[in-house]
Amino acid sequence: MKFLRFWFPVLFYSGIIFYVSSWPNLQAPLGEFDFDKIFHLLEYIPYGFLVARALTAGQLPQNRLFLWNVVLLSLLYALSDEFHQSFVIGRESSLIDVWADTLGGMLGGWVYMEFEKRKSKTLADGKRL
Template identity: 60%
Template sequence: MLSPAVKVKKFVLQRHKFLYVWFPVVFYSGIIFYVSSLSTISVPLSGFNFDKAVHIVEYLPFGFLLARALQHTNTNLSGKNLVGLVMVLSLVYGLSDEFHQSFVPGRQAGLLDVLADTIGGWLGGWFYIKVKVIK
């Protein structure tokens, strides 16, 4: 049986690990939310391809951080399952981001943006498993 001091230490370490892996995801999600709440963003070379590339690049770190957090939280996730879950969560967050953006003056929501967000999240998750060599 564990002593109360050991139980407290174990609890603190688990909590620290949780913050260590999930805080970057929450922080980066907040950055995405903040940027999407800006009513005007000057985008050089605006156009279909550039806009979608920005969405992909914006969500790539999100997918990487999300994969890292999920893998540290549930080590039983295989590479394919991890990337699949990251893709679904990127889709859901992308949908919520576009919904939020639809209420911002001067901004508009788009399903192609959600697709680009999902691709960016998927690429971030894929890059994470390649870096970590998760089978």
């Protein structure tokens, strides 16, 4: 049951990413800046947050090594996502997208770590959340 509680959200969100990646001919708005990379980064922040939550089972991370595990899982899923996109009509895969996805996953993991640290400190001080 604990597995479902912590890993189901990761699997569900992974499915959402896969579904969006399956849309043919999806184009980011054009402009002077490549907003596509920002979308990739933002898409993977929740992914990294959920992976960090699952890896720590909702507890305060005991060391920073867990963040590297978040980065590794984000990287592996980003690689598989870009591989999948290479088969979708009108889509292309890019290692720069993998980089943006991985960075987003890392940021999500960091946000989770900070959230848990503050929550833990608040509870230790006897304050309510």
